[in-house]
Amino acid sequence: MDRRELVFMDSTSNKFWRIELNGDSHTVTFGRAGTDGQSKTKTFADADAAKKDYDKLISAKLKKGYVDADSASAATGEDADALPVLAFRSILKEDDVGHNAKTFIGKRIADYDPNKKPTAGGKTVYRFRSDWDSQDCVPNLKHFLETDAAREAVGIVIGNWTGDDTGTDPSEVIELLCQNSKRLAALKAIYLGDIISEECEMSWIQQSDIGPLLKAFPNLELLRTRGGENLKIGHLKHDNLRGLICESGGLRAEVVRQIGRSKFPALEHLELWLGTDEYGGDSSVEDLQPILSGDLFPQLKYLGLRNCDFVDDIAAVIVNSPLIQRIETLDLSLGVLTDEGGRALLSLPTDGTLQHVNLHFNYMTNDVIKELKKLPLKMDLSKPSHMDQDDEWRFVAVGE
Amino acid sequence: MKTLSPEEARQHLLAEEKAAICVEGSIDLRQTKLSSIACRLQCNDLDLSGTPIESLPKSLKVRSRLTLDNCTSLQRLPKGLTCGSLSLRGCVFIDRLPEQLSTWFLNASGCPRLSSWPKEATIRNGNVNLRNCVEIRELPGWLGPLGQLDLGGCVNLHALPEGLQVSGWIDIGGSGIQSLPKSLANSPLRWRSVPITHQIAFEPDKITAKQVLDERNAELRRVMIERMGYLKFANDVEAKELDRDTDAGGQRQLLKIDIDEDEPLVGLVCNCPSTNRQYFLRVPPQMQTCHQAAAWMAGFDDPKRYRPVIET
Known part of the structure; x- marks a missing residue:
C-alpha cells in the first residue's frame, strides 16, 4: 500500500492531507492539524487508474505549497515542541495580504480580551491591537503580561499599534516586551505588524529598531515584521534566530546591507519583501551579494525575495550563486517577474537540495511558463485571477 | 585593529590617521577631498565616489560594495582586489583592471580608456556593465558565468568568447557584435536597454x-x-x-x-x-x-x- 502524508502551514491555516492507495481505490484524509480530519474513498476501474489519480493529486498538492510531513522543513525535531521551519511561512498567496493572520507558527490566533482568562499551555497565540476608536494595544499587552499565560506564551502577535494615528512607531511596544523578557520565558516567535491595508497601508506603517528584541530574547526563533518605513536592525547578532521576515512595500538598502553583515548562524528562513523605490525600496541585487554568496547563513533552507520590482535581476544572478545549491525553497513571488527572469530560472539546479520554487504572481508569458513546468521542481506558477495582464504597466503585489 | 563606527571611521580617514581600523558597516566618503587611504582598513561597504583618490592600498578589505564612481584621478587598482561588487562608473583615467581581481559585480560603464584585462581574475555570478567602454576589444576567457552583461556602445568589441555563460540578458546596443557564440544562442538580448529579438539584432536586413x-x-x-x-x-x-x-x-x-x-x-x-x-x-x-x-x-x-x- 502506498501512502503519503503532506502538511501545509501559512498565515491562515495549519492542516494535513493524507492519501492511501489500496488496489483500485484510494482514501484521502484531510483536516486541521491536531484533528482526525475527514476521509473520502474513491474507487477506480482498475489499479492503474487509481495510481494515476493518486500521483496527480499529490503533485497538485505539492504545487500548492504542501510539503511531505517527514521532510526537513516540516520536522519538529526530537522533542515535538520544536517549531518546524514550515511554521515560519508568512503568507503564500497575494490575496492573503488583505487578511489579518489566523494562525502564527501553526497555532491559532485570538485577539486578546482582558475580560477573559487566557488559555494556558501556549496553545493560543494572542494578538494585541488598537482600533480607530480604541487604543487597546499597549494596555492589553500590559494586562496579559501580568497573567500566568504570559510565562507559557510561545508566540505573540502585535497588530495595529497606532489606532487611527498612522504616525506612531512600535517603540513603546518593543520596550514593553523587552522589559518583560524574563516573564516571557517561553517566547519563541514575535510578529510585529499584523496590519492590513484597511487598517494602515503597508508603506505607511512606521517601524523602528527591532534590534532590542533580538538582544532581549536570546531564545527567539522567529521575528516577523511588516512595514519598511524606519525599519532598522540595530543588533546584528543572535545565536538562535531561525526565521527573519521583513514584509514591506519598500525595504531600505541599508536594512538589506545590515542583514548582509549580520551574524545569525542558526537562520533557516529569510524572507525580505524588497518592494519598489517609490516606497523607499532603494536596494539592488548587489546588496544581496553577501547573502547569495552562501557564506552567511549555513543553515538556510528557505530564501524569499518577494514583492520585488527587480526580481528579474535577482533571477539572473541567483541561478549562479553558491547559495542556490543548498537551499530547499526559493520564493520569488509577488514581484515583477517577467520572461527575462523566467528564462534565467530555466538554469536553476535540479540535482541539488532545491525542491520548491514559488513564483506565484508573475508576469511571465505562457511560453516561458511552459518551459519552467518541464523542470523537475515543485513550482507554483499561478497568477491571481484578477491580475492585470497589461504588458505596459507592471506592479509588485503590494505597492498601493 | 581598532573597531570604529562608520562615522568615526570617516573622520579617521579624512584626518589621514595611520592606525589600522575595522568597521562594521558602510563608510560614505562621497564628494570629499580624500586623495589617499593612509591606514589599513576593513569594512563592509566603502563609497569614494567623486573624490580625487589616485590609488588604493593593497591592504584594503571591502567585503561587499566598493564604489568609486567618477573618481577621475584614479589610475590603478591594487593587485588581488577582492569585493562583492566594484563600481567604477566614469573613471575616465582607468585603463586596466588589476591582476587577480575577484568580484561578483563590475560596473565600468563610461570608462573610455579601459582596454586591457588581467591575465588571471575572477568576475562571476553577478553582472558586468561595460556600457560605452569604447576601447574594449575583447572579453577574457575566464569571465563568467554572469547574470547580465551590458556591452552597449562597445563599438570596438566584435565577438564574445566561446563558452561564455550569461543567464539573464546581454545588451549589445551600438556595439560591434554581429553574432553570438553557441553558449549564448538563446540569450535574451537588449539594445540600449530595450529588449529585442535576435532578428532585430543580427538580421536587420530582414526587418520589414x-x-x-x-x-x-x-x-x-x-x-x-x-x-x-x-x-x-x-x-x-x-x-x-x-x-x-x-x-x-x-x-x-x-x-x-x-x-x-x-x-x-x-x-x-x-x-x-x-x-x-x-x-x-x-x-x-x-x-x-x-x-x-x-x-x-x-x-x-x-x-x-x-x-x-x-x-x-
Whole structure:
C-alpha cells in the first residue's frame, strides 16, 4: 500500500492531507492539524487508474505549497515542541495580504480580551491591537503580561499599534516586551505588524529598531515584521534566530546591507519583501551579494525575495550563486517577474537540495511558463485571477 | 585593529590617521577631498565616489560594495582586489583592471580608456556593465558565468568568447557584435536597454517596414528603425515628401512618415558633399522645409537667420 502524508502551514491555516492507495481505490484524509480530519474513498476501474489519480493529486498538492510531513522543513525535531521551519511561512498567496493572520507558527490566533482568562499551555497565540476608536494595544499587552499565560506564551502577535494615528512607531511596544523578557520565558516567535491595508497601508506603517528584541530574547526563533518605513536592525547578532521576515512595500538598502553583515548562524528562513523605490525600496541585487554568496547563513533552507520590482535581476544572478545549491525553497513571488527572469530560472539546479520554487504572481508569458513546468521542481506558477495582464504597466503585489 | 563606527571611521580617514581600523558597516566618503587611504582598513561597504583618490592600498578589505564612481584621478587598482561588487562608473583615467581581481559585480560603464584585462581574475555570478567602454576589444576567457552583461556602445568589441555563460540578458546596443557564440544562442538580448529579438539584432536586413509599423511598443519601434536604417525605412513605407531643394551635396528632401500613437517621423535626406554618402537626419515633426530643418540642426530656431557661407 502506498501512502503519503503532506502538511501545509501559512498565515491562515495549519492542516494535513493524507492519501492511501489500496488496489483500485484510494482514501484521502484531510483536516486541521491536531484533528482526525475527514476521509473520502474513491474507487477506480482498475489499479492503474487509481495510481494515476493518486500521483496527480499529490503533485497538485505539492504545487500548492504542501510539503511531505517527514521532510526537513516540516520536522519538529526530537522533542515535538520544536517549531518546524514550515511554521515560519508568512503568507503564500497575494490575496492573503488583505487578511489579518489566523494562525502564527501553526497555532491559532485570538485577539486578546482582558475580560477573559487566557488559555494556558501556549496553545493560543494572542494578538494585541488598537482600533480607530480604541487604543487597546499597549494596555492589553500590559494586562496579559501580568497573567500566568504570559510565562507559557510561545508566540505573540502585535497588530495595529497606532489606532487611527498612522504616525506612531512600535517603540513603546518593543520596550514593553523587552522589559518583560524574563516573564516571557517561553517566547519563541514575535510578529510585529499584523496590519492590513484597511487598517494602515503597508508603506505607511512606521517601524523602528527591532534590534532590542533580538538582544532581549536570546531564545527567539522567529521575528516577523511588516512595514519598511524606519525599519532598522540595530543588533546584528543572535545565536538562535531561525526565521527573519521583513514584509514591506519598500525595504531600505541599508536594512538589506545590515542583514548582509549580520551574524545569525542558526537562520533557516529569510524572507525580505524588497518592494519598489517609490516606497523607499532603494536596494539592488548587489546588496544581496553577501547573502547569495552562501557564506552567511549555513543553515538556510528557505530564501524569499518577494514583492520585488527587480526580481528579474535577482533571477539572473541567483541561478549562479553558491547559495542556490543548498537551499530547499526559493520564493520569488509577488514581484515583477517577467520572461527575462523566467528564462534565467530555466538554469536553476535540479540535482541539488532545491525542491520548491514559488513564483506565484508573475508576469511571465505562457511560453516561458511552459518551459519552467518541464523542470523537475515543485513550482507554483499561478497568477491571481484578477491580475492585470497589461504588458505596459507592471506592479509588485503590494505597492498601493 | 581598532573597531570604529562608520562615522568615526570617516573622520579617521579624512584626518589621514595611520592606525589600522575595522568597521562594521558602510563608510560614505562621497564628494570629499580624500586623495589617499593612509591606514589599513576593513569594512563592509566603502563609497569614494567623486573624490580625487589616485590609488588604493593593497591592504584594503571591502567585503561587499566598493564604489568609486567618477573618481577621475584614479589610475590603478591594487593587485588581488577582492569585493562583492566594484563600481567604477566614469573613471575616465582607468585603463586596466588589476591582476587577480575577484568580484561578483563590475560596473565600468563610461570608462573610455579601459582596454586591457588581467591575465588571471575572477568576475562571476553577478553582472558586468561595460556600457560605452569604447576601447574594449575583447572579453577574457575566464569571465563568467554572469547574470547580465551590458556591452552597449562597445563599438570596438566584435565577438564574445566561446563558452561564455550569461543567464539573464546581454545588451549589445551600438556595439560591434554581429553574432553570438553557441553558449549564448538563446540569450535574451537588449539594445540600449530595450529588449529585442535576435532578428532585430543580427538580421536587420530582414526587418520589414510593415513589421515596424505593426509594433505597438514605441521604444522597440525606434530601435527597429535604427537597425534597418532610417533611409531604407523611409523608402519602404513610401514616405510623404514635405519639401525638396538643393544644397552643396545635391538634392535634399524633407520626408514625413505617420506612425500610430506616436509623433510623426520627419527627417531631412541629404547627401554629404565630403563623404558622398546619403543621410536621413531626424528633425522635429513641425518642420516644413528642408532649409528650416537644416537651420534647426545648426541650432537656429529662426530659419531666416541661417545663411551658411559654405556647406562641406
